[in-house]
Structures are given as C-alpha cells and as structure tokens.
Amino acid sequence: MSTFVYFVRHAQSIFVEGQERKRGLSGKGKLDALTVKEILKVEAIDHFVSSPYERAIETIRPAANEFLNDIRIEEDLRERAIGDFSPLLFNDAKYNIYSDKLLAFPNGESSVTAQERGVHVIERLLNDYKNQKIVIGTHGDIMTLILNYYDIRFDFNFWQTTSMPDIYKLHFEKNKLIDVIRLWDIEST
Template sequence: MKTIIYMVRHAESPYTEGNERTRGLTLEGKMNAETITEILKDEGINIIVSSPYARAILTLEGLAKELELDIKIFEDLRERHFSGEDYIISNEEFMPAIKKMFDDPNYALPGGESNTVCQNRSVVVLKNILEEYKGKKVAIGTHGNVMTLMMNYFDSNYGLDFLNQTKKPDIYKMHFKDLVLEEVTKLWKE
C-alpha cells in the first residue's frame, strides 16, 4: 500500500527581521500559492498538514479551501532555528554556515539547531504521518531546510546541492511503501 507525500515548500515570503513565525507571502507568493492549488487539487489529497509558520500555512490555504479540508499544524515541522536571539547571522555568513551544517550534521551556530536535531524532530512527525495515514495522500506545508533534511533521512542524495536548487515555492511528490521512499517527482514547473 503506497502512501504519497507532497512536500510543498512555501511560496515567496518577505524577509522581515523579528517575525519569523508570522510573516506572510509576497504578491508573487500569493499568486504562486494559487498555482499550487491548481497543481494539487486533482491529486486526490486526503490530508493537509503544515508547519505552524504563516507562510507555510498560507501556501496551502487555498488548497485546503478547495478540498474542504482542515490544515493540521505540527510544531515540529517548523523552520529550523538557525541561531539564538543573541547571535544574529549576516547574509554573508549564512550560506557558509549552511554548508558547514551539511558537512558536519552536528554543527550548530550559537543557540541554533544542528542538522541532526532539526532532522530528528521533523522526521518523527513524518514517520507518524506515514503510519497514521498509510495508503493516503498527504500534503505537507514546509520550509527548504526542513524539507531537505526530511527527504535526506530517506535518501542521502537530498543534501545541500538539492536544497540550493529548490525554489519558493516547490513541490515534490514522494511515493512511500511503508517507511521506504521509492520515488520522488518534482511537480513545480517554473
């Protein structure tokens, strides 16, 4: 019995310091969210779950309305915590830090999560979804790093190079047999 997971990376969101959980979507992001609804509305999705962050929820809100489904929120699908409030990472430091985190999964910036910690918390949720909704089709509203780390758990080919080529938004259709990832198809076309 196959379970299908649709990993939906959130649409474009305006970066504003200090409102990581509440920032919404840009105008382009809102238009792309409508396109996501069009792409996924006929897939036969049974369940929609999401990170608690507004941009992930808003990306799937139209689909939820179209399918008359509630969006189930899972705190542990939240964006990875890159650093503590006392340590502000500059744009110039960001990508080198991400690279170091993928080179050393246990490395974390002060007050932040390592790849290992982020992957462990999000994969627990994904495994529970795969068990509870076995044989169903589930859309997951997520973030680039978290999505990559969840996919990486099942296939090590999903790493930094994969993360760097993903878009906002993006959609990956994952076919599972029990807890084995058998196939991944990119559905988002630019």
Template sequence: MNHNIYLVRHAHSVYTPDELHRPLSERGETDTKRVTQILKEEHIDYVYSSPYKRAIQTVQGVADFLRVNVLIEDRFKERRLAKKPVADFTHAITKVWENDSFFFKGGESNKMAQQRGIQGLMKVIEDHPGKNIVIGTHGNIMVLMMNYFNEAYGFQFWQELDMPDIYKLTFTNSRLIEVTRLWK
C-alpha cells in the same frame, strides 16, 4: 500499502525577522494559486503545515478546495540556525551542511532538525496509512527529511529549490520508493 506525501516548500515571502508571522509576498500569493491547481489533481486526503504563516498560506488553497482544516505540526517548522540572526547566512548554512552534527548556539544541527522532521513525517504516515498528504514546510527541513531517505538530497539540492516547490514522495509503508518533482 502505498501512499504519497507532497512536501511543499512555501512560496516567496516578505522578509521580516518574525519567523512565525512572516507573510507571503505578492508573487508568493500568486504562486499559491498554481500550487493549488497542481495539487487538486492529486486526490489529497489531508493537509498539514508548519505553524509558520507563509507555509500555511502556501497550502491553504488546497485545504479550502478540499474543505478541510490545515493541521498544524510544529515539527515541520524551519530549522533554527542560531538563537540570534547570523552575520553571514551563506557561511552559516554552509557550515551546518558540511558537518551534520555542528550547530550554532541556540540552533539545531542537521541531525537534530532531521530527527525532528522525520518524527513528524513518520507520525503523519502512521496516523493516515494509505492516504495522500500535503505538508506545507520550508526548504531546509524539507531537504533534511528527504535526505534521511536518500543522501542525494543535500546542500546543493537545497540551493536549487524553487520558492515554492513541490515534491511527491511515494512510500510503501515507511519506505521511500519514488520522488517526483511536480513544480515546473
């Protein structure tokens, strides 16, 4: 049975250290209209999101169009890099991608974050067989989920993502058979 998962990286946000409540920027809010327009054509059945405000805001227009609630799934939240903010983000993120078992104190390794994300993804697939499902999420966890199925989706791929971005993953049961970028 085929079904599609639409991984939506959140739109541009206003930086605050409050991960949970960080809102979209004006540009991000504008881009969500385009996200909605693209996904209106995809016959979506369910809309899921990370609990982070910016991810919810990015897919809220799709849920409103469908007249459904955004279903919150904690396993789609962004990977935790460290307990405290890191001094050099570029160095830190490069290090965790170079060694998928490495993690900073209080953070998640790539393997840990990937396992969490895949558990959420497989649960959604299991709960809604044959359905088209939008998942509002974040760049790192999105790429880690894609990487689980194909190692070509790695650090460089993550660096090239747009904000927002949309990837349609077509599955037969739980086997990924095709990936299509919808955001252009």
C-alpha cells in the same frame, strides 16, 4: 498500497527580522499559492498538514480550501533555526551545517536535531494516514533534512536548487521511500 506525501515549500515571503512565525506571503507568493492549488487539484489529496509558520500555511491554504479540508498544524515541522552564524555569510553557514550535521551555531539547531524531530512527524503521519495522500506545508531546510534521512542525495546542493514555492511528490511503501518527483515547474513562474 502506497502513501504519497507532497512536500510544498512555502511561496515567496518578505523577510522581517524577528517575525519568523508570523510573516505571510508576498503578492507574488499569494499568486503562486493559487498555482500550487491547481497542481494539487488533480492529486485527490486526503490530508493537509503544515509547519506552524504563517507562510507555510498560507501556501497550502487555497488547496486545502479546494478540498474542503482543515490544515493540521505540527510544531515539529517548523523551520530549522540557524542561529547566530556571524561572521559567516548565509550560504557559507548553510554549507557548514549541512557538511557537519552535529554543528549548531549559537541559538541554532544542528542538522541532526532538526532532522530527528521532522522525521518523527513524518513517520507518525505515514502510520496515521496509511495509503492516503498528504500535503505538507514546509520550509527549505527541514524539507531537505527529512528527505536526506530517506536518501542521502538530498543535501546542501539539493537545497540550493529548490525554489519558493516548490512541490515534491514522495512515494512511500510502508515507511520506505520509493521515489521523489518534482511537480513544480519553475520555468512557468
């Protein structure tokens, strides 16, 4: 039997300094969350899990409501804190922390540390919800790092190609990743 995990990267959110956990979706993000619901509607989802960040929760909430399901919050699915990367530009800083998995900027988190905490949650969910379908409201970095644990092709270059929102369907046999399919069609948004 198979377990399916649907990583849903959060929809568009307006950046507000110091409001990482509380900032919700933009108007476009709210509309895209309805499209996420429509895509997931045909998947017969059993469980909804999310990062504690409001934008991740809001992105999957319409789908959870459609299935009359609560959203289980997992603190360790929070986004990776990049920290103080000055004087580097954002993309250069991202490239560096993906290239050197042990690198952590001041007040930030290394790829290894973030990956370990995220994978721990996924492994637990795979055991708790064997042979079921699980939606996970997530973020670009933590999603990429978790995917990278199972398949090294998911790296900085992959991270750069992801959109807000985005949906990836992961097929697991036991705890082995078999396949990843992108369900979000960025051309239609």
